[in-house]
Amino acid sequence: MQLVLERRAERSTKIAILSPLLAIALTLVTMSILFAILGKNPAMALYVYFIEPLTDSFTLMEIAVKATPLVMIAIGLSLCYLANVWNIGAEGQFIMGAVCGSYLAVVTNGTDPGPWVLPAMLLMGALGGALWAMIPALCKVRYGANEILTSLMLVYVADLIMDYLVRGPWRDPQGMNFPTTASFDPVATVPTLFETGRIHWGALVALIVVALAAVMLGRTIKGFEIRVVGAAPRAAAFAGFNSKRLVLFTFAVSGALAGLAGIIEVAGPVGVLQPGISPGYGFTAIIVAFLGRLNPVGILIAGLFLALTFIGGEGAQISMKIPLDLTKVFQGILLFYVLACDSLILYRIRLIASPKKAIHGTA
Amino acid sequence: MGLLEAIIISVIAASTPLLLAAAGELVVERSGVLNLGTEGMMIMGAACGFAGAYFTGSTLIGALCGIAAGAALSLVFAALTLGLAVNQVAAGLALTILGVGLSGLIGAGFVGERITPAPHLYLPVLTGIPVVGKILFGQDGFVYFSVALVVAIWWFLYRTRAGLILRAVGDSHTSAHALGYPVLKIRLLAVLFGGGCAGLGGAFLPLAYTPFFIPGMTAGRGWIALALVVFSSWLPGRLAAGAYLFGAVTILQLHAQAFGLGIPSQLMTALPYLATVIVLVLISRARGSAGSVAPASLGIVFVPDR
Numbered sequence: 001m002q003l004v005l006e007r008r009a010e011r012s013t014k015i016a017i018l019s020p021l022l023a024i025a026l027t028l029v030t031m032s033i034l035f036a037i038l039g040k041n042p043a044m045a046l047y048v049y050f051i052e053p054l055t056d057s058f059t060l061m062e063i064a065v066k067a068t069p070l071v072m073i074a075i076g077l078s079l080c081y082l083a084n085v086w087n088i089g090a091e092g093q094f095i096m097g098a099v100c101g102s103y104l105a106v107v108t109n110g111t112d113p114g115p116w117v118l119p120a121m122l123l124m125g126a127l128g129g130a131l132w133a134m135i136p137a138l139c140k141v142r143y144g145a146n147e148i149l150t151s152l153m154l155v156y157v158a159d160l161i162m163d164y165l166v167r168g169p170w171r172d173p174q175g176m177n178f179p180t181t182a183s184f185d186p187v188a189t190v191p192t193l194f195e196t197g198r199i200h201w202g203a204l205v206a207l208i209v210v211a212l213a214a215v216m217l218g219r220t221i222k223g224f225e226i227r228v229v230g231a232a233p234r235a236a237a238f239a240g241f242n243s244k245r246l247v248l249f250t251f252a253v254s255g256a257l258a259g260l261a262g263i264i265e266v267a268g269p270v271g272v273l274q275p276g277i278s279p280g281y282g283f284t285a286i287i288v289a290f291l292g293r294l295n296p297v298g299i300l301i302a303g304l305f306l307a308l309t310f311i312g313g314e315g316a317q318i319s320m321k322i323p324l325d326l327t328k329v330f331q332g333i334l335l336f337y338v339l340a341c342d343s344l345i346l347y348r349i350r351l352i353a354s355p356k357k358a359i360h361g362t363a
Numbered sequence: 364m365g366l367l368e369a370i371i372i373s374v375i376a377a378s379t380p381l382l383l384a385a386a387g388e389l390v391v392e393r394s395g396v397l398n399l400g401t402e403g404m405m406i407m408g409a410a411c412g413f414a415g416a417y418f419t420g421s422t423l424i425g426a427l428c429g430i431a432a433g434a435a436l437s438l439v440f441a442a443l444t445l446g447l448a449v450n451q452v453a454a455g456l457a458l459t460i461l462g463v464g465l466s467g468l469i470g471a472g473f474v475g476e477r478i479t480p481a482p483h484l485y486l487p488v489l490t491g492i493p494v495v496g497k498i499l500f501g502q503d504g505f506v507y508f509s510v511a512l513v514v515a516i517w518w519f520l521y522r523t524r525a526g527l528i529l530r531a532v533g534d535s536h537t538s539a540h541a542l543g544y545p546v547l548k549i550r551l552l553a554v555l556f557g558g559g560c561a562g563l564g565g566a567f568l569p570l571a572y573t574p575f576f577i578p579g580m581t582a583g584r585g586w587i588a589l590a591l592v593v594f595s596s597w598l599p600g601r602l603a604a605g606a607y608l609f610g611a612v613t614i615l616q617l618h619a620q621a622f623g624l625g626i627p628s629q630l631m632t633a634l635p636y637l638a639t640v641i642v643l644v645l646i647s648r649a650r651g652s653a654g655s656v657a658p659a660s661l662g663i664v665f666v667p668d669r
Contacts (some may be wrong), residue, residue: 005448005666086452139640143648148399148452149590150643153636156583164629286456325467325578332461336443339454343447347666 005347016345020291020298023337024305030333040320048320049312059315061197063307065269069094069261069278071206071303073285075213076254078294082217084230085250089136089151090258091282092158093129097259098266099162100128102273105188106170106181117188121263129259130252132158137251141244147251155282159275166274180274190268202264207300209257214296226250258282279310280328287335293342306331370614371498375506376572378610380405380564380581382509384588385595385602386516387560392592393520394553395533395660399455400440402585403462404433404558405565410466412566413473413576422481425570426505426563433562434555436462441554445547448664459585467578474576481505481571505567510603512560517599529553533658536665546665561585583636590639594646596656605642612638 031049032042053059073090080087101121108117136151163179172182190200217223229236229243236243261281266273288306292298313327384401391398411432416425440458443449481503520526529549532539536546564584569576587609595602616631650656 003446005446007666088456135640139644139647143644144650145640145643145647146590146593149586149593150640152586153583153590153639156636157633160629160633164627167629168627283460287460290453323468323471325464325471328464329461329468330464332457332464335457335460336439336454339449339457340443340447343443343449347448 002352004350004352005343006350008346008348011345015341016293019341019345020293020302020338023291023334023341026337026341027330027334030337031330034326034329035322038322038326040322045316045320045322048316050308052315053308053311058197059311061194061199062311063304064199064203066307066310067303068200068202068206068268069265069281070285070288070306071300072209072261072264073254073258073282074288074292074299074303075209075296076257077285077289078292078296078299079213079217079226080250080254081289082230082294083226083246083250084233085247086148087133087136087151087251087254088148088286089133089153089155089282090254090285091278091280092151092155093132093255093258094262094265094278094282095155095158095162096132097125097129097262098273098277099158099165099262100259101125101263102170102181102184102266105184105267106273108188109182109185112185113187115187117185118190118267121188121267122260125263126256126260129262130256132259133251133255134248137248141247147247162273163275170273172272178274180272183272184267188267189271190264198269200264200268202261202268205260205264206303210296210300217296222249258285284310284331287331287338290335290342291338368498370618372502373617374607374610374614375498375502376610377613378606379506379509380567380572380584381588381591381609382513382603382606383505383564383567384561384585385591385606386509386512386599387557387564388588388592389595389597389599389602390516390520390529390560391553391557392661393533393597393658394529394550395536395658395663395665396444396550396554397451397455397662398437398440398444398458398554398557399452399589400436400458400462400585401557401561401588402581402583403459403466404436404561405462405568405581405585405588406466406579407432407436407462407469408562408565409568409580410470410473410576412562413478413569414469416478416570417473417476420479422479422504422570425478426566429562429566429570430559431562433560433565434558437554437558437561440558441551444664445550445554448666451662451664463579470576470578474578476576477574478569480574503571505563505571508563513599513603520599530658533660536660536663540665540667546667550665561588564588587635587639590643593657594642596646596650597658609635609638 028046032046035042035045053063073094077087077090101124104117104121104124132154135154136147139145139150140147166181167179170181172180190202192198192200193203225241225246228239229241229246233243266277270277284306288299288302292302309327309330313324316322317324384405388398388401408429412425412429415428416422436458440454443454444451483503485500520530528544532544532546532549540546565581568580591602591605591609594605613635616634619626620628620631
């Protein structure tokens with residue numbers, strides 16, 4: 001008896017819809033086992049993780065706050081991954097966006113510069129992220145250097161640049177030596193949507209990004225080009241699509257979106273530039289992109305779901321003393337199951353009675 | 364002991380985890396599989412290695428626990444990429460995310476605990492050689508093992524039939540399959556070997572480098588090991604040279620920080636990462652005209668037809 005993988009004649013639409021749900025179900029089962037191993041009541045832990053945050057308007061808004069950067073970054077990454085370009089340094093682009101945008105907030109602090117500051121900060125943030133993303137893109141296009149490794153190395157560098165700035169030149173003189181800039185002026189802060197809660201205009205920006213991405217991928221030549229270059233590079237070359245220019249394009253767009261997410265996070269919910277502004281948004285967004293199967297609407301749903309796990313994880317840490325690292329374990333396991341279930345769209349698993357000896361040549 | 368001698372010994376120590384993890388990954392990539400989960404397997408090796416040594420008081424058992432943890436994690440990767448034909452890049456990233464989370468969970472209870480570091484083994488007679496004797500033959504067991512491992516891998520890849528088959532699988536899985544070699548089985552063994560090596564490389568950190576465990580203590584060493592494999596052009600000898608070069612960069616920046624030349628410490632800490640980017644660019648540019656030397660089937664999924 002042996003299990004073998006067999007290519008389907010055509011991709012299964014039914015499984016394409018079911019696979020994310022199946023992946024989530026399998027993850028929940030695995031998590032229950034993990035909870036039991038940790039000596040926690042699985043039913044209660046799952047409730048605290050996934051249901052409790054949905055029962056309170058404050059935590060509901062917090063989910064939207066956490067989902068905002070995740071969705072924006074993941075939309076950019078999905079363009080890269082569709083084109084078979086592997087930008088995994090979004091975390092660094094997020095930080096550089098936050099740093100470049102914060103520059104304006106820091107130099108104008110306390111001078112009441114006027115309402116132009118916030119738009120200019122957002123622009124600088126997007127530009128900073130895009131420029132940081134251009135480094136691995138140019139290294140790949142000009143010299144053929146592997147973008148996975150270069151983009152990831154630059155995450156560490158970006159983190160250290162921010163660390164240097166907030167401990168050195170940008171440190172708040174009144175900050176009791178804490179590594180942080182002064183609190184941003186109200187004029188340099190992304191306003192909240194409602195009187196209470198932290199949900200801010202960035203959430204609307206994220207929704208606009210989702211809509212724009214959906215239009216671009218579904219209705220424009222550029223979107224078609226991204227798909228073709230990713231799925232059939234040779235056909236794309238014959239069609240006259242320039243794959244090198246597309247590497248630059250997808251890196252620039254994803255870098256700009258990550259950078260924009262970075263400055264919105266800093267100028268919105270956080271309010272200062274300081275180490276630890278991101279609990280790994282850039283990496284979690286990779287999971288969001290795949291769970292949303294590189295589709296803008298899917299990414300929106302997946303972003304909300306993963307934001308739920310962040311909030312639920314914090315709640316479980318407080319009320320049930322469940323370690324915060326379990327959220328990362330959960331996210332890793334989820335990505336595994338998503339990838340495994342996605343494989344069933346293209347392949348089916350068959351049980352065959354006895355392997356043909358001829359294949360293995362050991363007869 | 365002079366300063367130079369101390370520097371050389373610390374360079375060797377800083378290079379060893381890179382060399383162990385990169386040597387394993389070299390074999391994996393030679394078989395045509397790209398496992399980007401090295402960082403996750405290393406940090407799991409570090410956490411489980413520390414746990415093993417903490418409970419038993421034995422460095423050897425700690426090292427074995429590290430190997431087992433790395434191999435176990437790589438088995439998950441193999442199930443996905445070989446069993447279910449999942450994209451190797453995505454699965455490798457998932458492995459790193461999972462490994463970092465799991466190691467935090469396992470290691471949380473050990474933060475702040477100390478163990479006895481691995482003893483230095485002074486090889487008799489050889490240590491007596493003037494100048495270099497103490498440096499080369501007064502290391503801990505991991506260092507000797509890592510050197511032996513690279514030599515063994517070279518011998519396996521270029522001097523044995525099994526090594527030739529492994530390289531054939533990596534260069535053209537369809538041809539190897541047509542010749543009757545069990546492509547997936549060979550790749551599974553390679554991936555497990557690579558996982559064990561990465562786990563051992565990670566275990567070196569809390570067992571010999573610093574006698575305690577810190578979450579995230581691998582600090583990107585797994586990714587640097589991946590870059591080293593590219594740097595080495597998939598050749599074991601160059602891999603060793605590259606690992607010691609990177610170890611030297613790491614130690615250099617530590618000493619420069621100690622001297623306090625007025626350079627921000629963050630810039631010095633960033634040096635190994637910047638060096639990785641620069642080296643990747645230089646090596647790729649140099650290769651530009653000669654074409655790629657990577658195994659031809661690297662990263663491409665293989666589903667045997669029946």
